Amino acid sequence: MKSQHAELIEQWRAAWPQALAVWSKFTRLRDPALCVSRVHAGKEGLTGSFAMIRLLDQSVVVDLPLVAELGLQDYGLEILAHEIGHHILAPGSAGDQFRLLARMRRALPTLEQHAPMVANLYTDLFINDRLQRQASLRMADIYRKLEQGKSQDSPASGKVWLLYMRIYENLWQLPRGDLGGAGMDDGADERLDTDAWLGARLIRVYANDWMLAAGRFATLLLPYLVEDTGALKGNDPSRYFHDTRDAARGCQTYGAQQIEDDEENGAIHPVHDKRISGLDDAEGELAEKAHRQGGGQLREPFELGDILKASGVDLSDHEIAISYYRERALPHLVRFPSRPAPETAEPQMEGLSPWEIGDPLDEIDWLQSVMQSPRPIPGVTTVRREYGREPARDIDNTPVDLDMYVDSSGSMPNPQQHTSFLALAGAVIALSALRAGSKVQVTLWSGKREVMRTPGFVRDEDMILGVLTGFFGGGTAFPIHCLRETYAVKRKRPTHILQISDSGITTMFDKDERGNSGWDISARAMEHGGAGGTMALNISTSWDQDGGGKWMQKIFGDLKRARDEQGWDIHAVAQFEDLLEFARLFSQRHYVKS
Structure with a gap:
């Protein structure tokens, strides 16, 4: 056989x-x-x-x-x-x-x-x-x-x-x-x-x-x-x-x-x-x-x-979603930053000076000395090179890190089944931040105890997209403790806080599990982050003028207070598809050097 x-x-x-x-x-x-x-x-x-x-x-x-x-x-x-x-x-x-x-x-x-x-x-x-x-x-x-x-x-x-x-x-x-x-x-x-x-x-x-x-x-x-x-x-x-x-x-x-x-x-x-x-x-x-x-x-x-x-591709639905949003985000990313090279701090030759007896022997520039006289006479025809140093200019600015919180409650689509413009906008902004040299932390949240986040601020694309493409579909309760722990002390690098949600974002101002005021935690986060905060919300574009019912008046009132007292930059998008344009503009504003 x-x-x-x-x-x-x-x-x-x-x-x-x-x-x-x-x-x-x-x-x-x-x-x-x-x-x-x-x-x-x-x-x-x-x-x-x-x-x-x-x-x-x-x-x-x-x-x-x-x-x-x-x-x-x-x-x-x-x-x-x-x-x-x-x-x-x-x-x-x-x-x-x-x-x-x-x-x-x-x-x-x-x-x-x-x-x-x-x-x-x-x-x-x-x-x-x-x-x-x-x-x-x-x-x-x-x-x-x-x-x-x-x-x-x-x-x-x-x-x-x-x-x-x-x-x-x-x-x-x-x-x-x-x-x-x-x-x-x-x-x-x-x-x-x-x-x-x-x-x-x-x-x-x-x-x-x-x-x-x-x-x-x-x-x-x-x-x-x-x-x-x-x-x-x-x-x-x-x-x-x-x-x-x-x-x-x-x-x-x-x-x-x-x-x-x-x-x-x-x-x-x-x-x-x-x-x-x-x-x-x-x-x-x-x-x-x-x-x-x-x-x-x-x-x-x-x-x-x-x-x-x-086709035989052996990937889970979650892994396919990661690939899907990465590919869809690529055309919208900021260009890779181009930074001019700093001036070198290496010694720069400035001219020649006489070499005299008593100077180090290895400093003689024999080529220039012989060019002056075929018979070198120490101390008379011998020369040496003179060097100067020009310090390099520090032209690199510290990149702004990104702390992103994305709503995954029942009012949001499942990114693994249908196109989620929240996940897509998050992917565009996060990948643009990585291109600029920033670190990114992503927190996906829904109801209480329904939280998924990266292990701190990272530069791993798959890790970031893995969180963005997750899904809970539960209630709506912002993870105040995550904000509290991240900004318990002032961060060493400037950090911008980005919230992608709808009217449910106002649960951020409730009391946490320890009885602390969400308003105080939010104010401390803005202070210790040091680079401001933005809310991209699926609400009426005229939210600061609409009256609405009693419940909506309270929500809009909280948003006005967050804007006026704490400096939150609030962007209202009428439909989730508009988040993609917001993501492009946000990335250009924060991660493209002027």
């Missing part, structure tokens, strides 16, 4: 350079991981399929025992060239894998869980068609081999697989049923033949723009998926071809937030695309027009999470 595996490994290693050359003589990838056991394949992350790719390290992994079991051991060149095609052609990168799955999911309502499988079949079509026609590889023989290897008691192939094989038969001009699926009734055959023709046309028409047609292909397969849920549980040969199921595991998650125009309008049936069907169809024209116009919407955090998990 070992010698058989050794022979197979040698055979497939010899096929690897040829497989690379199929795409280009300049193609470079690391050598494939040829696994000699299922245990070895499992350690590489390969289960179910006989091959897979990893976009993280641009690897190809092959389960040789399963290859031999399926009778495909002589197709090393074809299988390796196919896996290389996923790195070269489709999807090619983790970002394109995210974009592809987003389109597939949009076109598969209620069946989004099958998007990875449909995406895999879709990219395989482009790769295999190119390898079969342009490189003359035996891709069709692989499918024939799998069909011939089925036992008599194997369940019949599902309709999705039959349609998929019929598309290949159209692409390669093979007899109907040559790759499987013969013997269907005439009514089903007529419908399937029409859809197979549309699928083949789609692959040829969009061969150089495969991303655009992803939604169309998924829409084509959708009715077959609805009828074929039993076969999708693992009875079809398609289970052996899931080589991109976890392709993006471990990859960076950037690039999946944007909802692209062709994604929104691309989930149409191929028959309505005149480029495919040749029909002058109004719906297809409208879709093309919408594609040209442009969009630019962003996904919600839960939508991003679904796409990333479908």
